[in-house]
Amino acid sequence: MRAKVAASRLGLAAVLLIGWEAGARAGVIDPFFFSRPALIAARLTEWFSTAQIWRHVGLTLLEALLAFVIGSAAGIVLGFWLGRWPLGAAVAEPFLQTANALPRVVLAPLFIFWFGLGIWSKVAFGMTLVFFLVFFNTYRGVRSVDRVLIDNARLLGASESQLLRHVLMPSALGWIFSGLEASIGLAMVGAVVGEYLGATGGLGYVIAQAEGLLDTTGMLAGMTLLAAVVLAIAAVVGRVERHLLRWQQPR
């Protein structure tokens, strides 16, 4: 089963790439607008032959990571807090809903205006994306903890912090992780969009520059690199999740 899936995936990828390459060479696809895989691969090899590209990758990663860590930590803490405090949650709800309803992309220029062209404008922007997703997931996770588990633990003498550690946390973990997984992508989007709008380095900056030169190969090479980085981080998070949620029976 697993081998079959892996083989099929590889096959599908090969068909898409070869079709693209062949189409471009046959003149069906215009390489000026769509480039082609061989050119993109060549560009990536060229980039990695100098150390320059690592600076851009590192910068984007740093911004995304900071946004991810700070944003999700804040989301988790507030999620647990309001999840256990109905009055606070009722008061905060309209504010959080309003803030969440704002199209965040329009905030990006504002953040550059406030925090400058350095990394912090990107971190702040990524945080606003990550925070709400993780917060709402955590909150929902805490609210949906089985009442009986809470009552049982309290009757057995659990304090509020023990309740958090032995019942609420593990129970909400599935929800939290589904929020975290989605927010890795968002943290990258935050970093890249921020860089795209104004920066001195980073993958978004690289892509924006290529775009300025109408260099589709450069743009697509930048995106490929971006996707690879996101997938690598997602794989790590997936590992951690599988370890922490190993009590859930595979069905």
Next chain:
Amino acid sequence: MYRSQKGRYNKMLTPAALQFRQTGRAFGPRLAVDALNLTVAAGEFVALVGPSGCGKTTILNLAAGLIEPTKGEVESFGAPLKGLNPKVSYLFQQDALLPWKTLEENIALSATLSGRDGRDEAREWLERLGLEGFGDYFPAAASGGMKKRVALAQQWIPRRPLLLMDEPFSALDIHTRQRMETELLQLWDEDRRTVLFVTHDLEEAIALAGVVCVLSAGPASTIINSYRIDLPRPRAIADLRLDPRFQDLYRNIWNDLRPEVLRSHAG
């Protein structure tokens, strides 16, 4: 001598484990339980029987302090209940094992919560309940009977003076069920702690308890009659049903219970 667990003095000197006085509980406009008067003496094994939905779980929740009465009051060991009752263990009707802890960790939960290492004790219990080798299973991989055993151990270990049990064996097949009833009586014989046992099965109530209280069909359910069950102990659960005294008791109590069951089906 005064403190002897099984002695009669004990019963007269210690206040009742539970005392309901004209207690009522409504959910919104619906009165689930009303004018409930019930005394559970310390050291007694009391069974509550009643048709489905009459308010049995509600009574246990009141006793545990998980919900408050809307009328009257509840006292436990001489003190009016405020908030959670620290003197009870409660074996819930639903599964209450933590799914992310192994069976062993679940048994040791009360020890963990009080900062002790309960692993050795938990392993002893696993052995005693015939569950050696299953300690590192998660509840999702355990059978219904295994989970009930673990839950019983989890609640028995903290040695609270009052054990509340809500239809603990209803979901089990008849053989597992009789085995567990026997195990429960053996445990109970060791220290005769107070038990309030809820069931809809009259045979089970008579087989286990010293006192059987019959609840009327809801709404506004209340206790309509109580019976002392003077069958000698220790009791052999599997053969008890053939005992003529058992059958007499059954006939008597069933006369009270039958109209309530019929009423609950009609409503």
